[in-house]
Amino acid sequence: MQPSLFSSVHLTVSQLTFHIRKQLENDPTLQDVWVEGEISNLSRPASGHIYFTLKDKTASLRCVMWKQDAARLRTVLQEGMAIEAHGRITVYEPQGTYQLAVNLIQPKGEGALYQEFLRLKATLEAEGLFDMDRKRPIAEQPRVIGIVTSQTGAALRDMLNTLRRRLPLVQVILAPSPVQGVEAPPALVNAIQSLNHLSPDVILLARGGGSIEDLWAFNDERLVRAVADSAVPIICGVGHETDFTLCDFAADLRAPTPTAAAELATQTTVDDLQDLLASYFSRLSSATLYLVAEQRAFVSALRARLKFGSPERRIQSQSQRLDELARRASSALQHRIQLQSNHIGGISKRLLSLNPQGILSRGYAIITRKEDGAVVSTLSQAHGGMKVRVSDGEFEVRSEP
Numbered sequence: 001m002q003p004s005l006f007s008s009v010h011l012t013v014s015q016l017t018f019h020i021r022k023q024l025e026n027d028p029t030l031q032d033v034w035v036e037g038e039i040s041n042l043s044r045p046a047s048g049h050i051y052f053t054l055k056d057k058t059a060s061l062r063c064v065m066w067k068q069d070a071a072r073l074r075t076v077l078q079e080g081m082a083i084e085a086h087g088r089i090t091v092y093e094p095q096g097t098y099q100l101a102v103n104l105i106q107p108k109g110e111g112a113l114y115q116e117f118l119r120l121k122a123t124l125e126a127e128g129l130f131d132m133d134r135k136r137p138i139a140e141q142p143r144v145i146g147i148v149t150s151q152t153g154a155a156l157r158d159m160l161n162t163l164r165r166r167l168p169l170v171q172v173i174l175a176p177s178p179v180q181g182v183e184a185p186p187a188l189v190n191a192i193q194s195l196n197h198l199s200p201d202v203i204l205l206a207r208g209g210g211s212i213e214d215l216w217a218f219n220d221e222r223l224v225r226a227v228a229d230s231a232v233p234i235i236c237g238v239g240h241e242t243d244f245t246l247c248d249f250a251a252d253l254r255a256p257t258p259t260a261a262a263e264l265a266t267q268t269t270v271d272d273l274q275d276l277l278a279s280y281f282s283r284l285s286s287a288t289l290y291l292v293a294e295q296r297a298f299v300s301a302l303r304a305r306l307k308f309g310s311p312e313r314r315i316q317s318q319s320q321r322l323d324e325l326a327r328r329a330s331s332a333l334q335h336r337i338q339l340q341s342n343h344i345g346g347i348s349k350r351l352l353s354l355n356p357q358g359i360l361s362r363g364y365a366i367i368t369r370k371e372d373g374a375v376v377s378t379l380s381q382a383h384g385g386m387k388v389r390v391s392d393g394e395f396e397v398r399s400e401p
Contacts, residue, residue, distance in 0.1 A: 014093070021091035024098060030089035035061060035100055036108060039081045050077065054085060054100070062099040063087075069103045074242065075211065082108040106212065113212050117219055121246055124221070129228045130249040136233045138253055141268045142201035144171045146232065148191040151176035155208045155237075155258035162262035166269040173200055179207035185220035192226050192234070199232065202265050205247060206237040206258035218245035227251055237261025361391040370396065 011019070024030055037054030044050055048067035053060050063085060065073070075083070087102040106114075124130065145163065149156050151174060163170055175191035178184045188205070195203050205227065207218070217223065218238050227234050227250040236251035237258040248254040255261035268276075367376040370385035382399045 013096070017091065017093045017096050020098075021093065024089050024091055027089070032086075032088065033100075034084050034086050036082070036084050037061065039077055039079055039083060042077055042079055050102075052077070054083075062092075062097060063102050064099055065102040065105070072242075073105060074209075074240075075105055075107060077105070084108055113216060117212075117246070120219065120221060120224075121249070124224060124246065124250070129224065134228065135252045138233055138235065138265065138267065139201040141273075142167075142170055142265060144173060144198075144200040145265055146173045146175060146195035146198065146200035146203040147206070148175050148177055148188060148195065148203060149206045149258070150179045153179065153208055155206050158259045159204060159206060159237075159262040162259050163266060166263065167266040167273075168270060169273075170266065173198060180210070180214050180217060184217035185223045188217065188220075188223050189226040192223075192230055196231050201232075203230065203232050203234045204237060204258070204261045204265055205234055205251065206255075206261050207239070208258065209240040209243060215239050215243060215245055218247040221246075223247060224250045235261045235264055365390045367397075 035054055037056050037060075039052050040055055040060075041051070041053040043052065048070060050065040050070050050073075052063050052065075054063055055061070065087075077083075084106050085100060085102045086104040087100045089098055090101045091098050128134070147156065147159060149159070156174070160172065163172060173195065175195050177187040177191040179188070192203065192205070205218075207215070209215075215238060218236075224246045227236065227247050233252040235253045235255055236245070236247045237255035237260055238245050238247060239257075241256035253264060255264050366389040367382070368374060368387050368389070369376060369381070369383075370387055374381070376382050376386060384399060386397050386399065387394050388397055
C-alpha cells in the first residue's frame with residue numbers, strides 16, 4: 001500500500017484518546033441521553049460504585065453509576081432486568097473505551113408513565129385542584145380517624161402502632177382497599193366516599209413504597225378528583241420521602257410516609273393531653289384557692305357587719321349609751337344641786353343678815369303690844385302693857401301716861 005501524498009496527522013494513543021473524549025463529551029446529545037437495554041455483568045464493588053453493561057440484540061454499552069448517584073437509587077438492579085438509564089457519555093482513557101455515566105435508573109416503561117404523570121398533573125393543576133386555598137386545616141385533637149389502605153400491608157400496622165402510641169383514645173375506622181393494580185383506583189374512590197358518609201375528623205390515604213408502576217393507582221385521575229372533592233380533610237402518605245403522586249398534590253396535607261401521616265393526624269398526643277390536663281388542674285386549683293380565700297374574706301366582712309348590727313351589739317351600744325346618759329345626768333344633777341346649794345347658802349346668809357334675832361344679838365330689841373302683838377315702832381304706839389324681846393328672851397314693860 002502506497003503512503004498518502006498528503007501529510008498525515010501523527011498522534012500518540014493518549015492524544016487520540018483525549019481527542020475522541022473531547023468530541024464525545026462536547027456533544028450535547030450525548031450528555032443528556034436515555035438508553036434502553038437489559039442489565040448484564042452487574043458488579044457492586046466495596047467502593048459503592050455500580051458497574052454493568054446495557055445490551056440489546058445487536059450491541060452493548062458499558063455503564064458506571066458513581067457512589068453518590070447509587071445511594072439515591074430506589075430500584076433494585078438485577079441481571080437481565082430491562083431498564084431505562086439516564087446519563088452522559090464519557091471516555092475511560094486507560095482502556096480507550098467509552099461508557100455511559102448513569103445518574104438515574106428506572107424500570108423500562110417508567111419514562112412513558114412519567115410523561116403521563118406530568119401531562120395529567122398539568123391538566124388537573126390548571127383546573128385548580130391543587131390550589132393552596134383549597135387546603136383545609138387538620139383537626140388538632142381528632143376523635144375519629146379514617147384510614148384507606150390495604151388491610152394486609154405493613155403500612156396499616158405502622159399507622160396503627162403510631163396512633164396507639166401517640167393518641168390511644170382516638171377511634172379508628174378502616175376502609176380497606178387494594179392499593180395496586182387496575183382494580184385499586186375505583187376501590188380507593190369507594191373507600192374515600194364511604195368514609196365521607198361516616199364523617200371522621202380526618203382520613204389517611206396511605207400505602208408503602210414501590211416503583212412508579214406500584215404507586216400508579218395514586219396518579220389515577222378518578223382517585224385524585226375523589227381526594228380533592230372529599231368533604232373530610234385528607235392526609236396522603238404514599239411511598240417514601242422521595243415519592244410523589246398526584247394524590248399528594250390534591251390532598252389537604254402530604255406526609256412523606258404512612259407513619260408520618262399518622263403522626264401528622266395526631267398533632268396533639270396523649271402526653272400533650274396529660275400536660276394540658278395538669279395545666280388545667282393547676283389553674284383550677286389556683287382559681288379555687290383564690291375563690292375560697294376571697295369568699296372567706298367576704299364572709300368575714302359580712303360577719304363583722306352582722307356582729308356590728310346584731311341585737312346584742314345594739315343592746316351593748318344602748319347600754320353604754322344609757323350609762324353615759326346616766327353619768328351625764330348624775331353630773332348635771334350634782335352640778336345643779338351644787339348651784340342650788342350655793343344659791344340657798346347665799347339666800348341663807350341674806351336671811352341671817354335680815355333675821356331679827358340677829359339684830360337682837362347686836363343689842364337691839366323688839367317691842368310688841370301685849371294686847372295685839374303689833375310691833376311698836378313709834379312712840380305713839382307705846383301704851384299699856386308691852387313685851388320686850390331681846391336676844392336671849394323677853395320681858396314685859398308697861399308704859400305710864
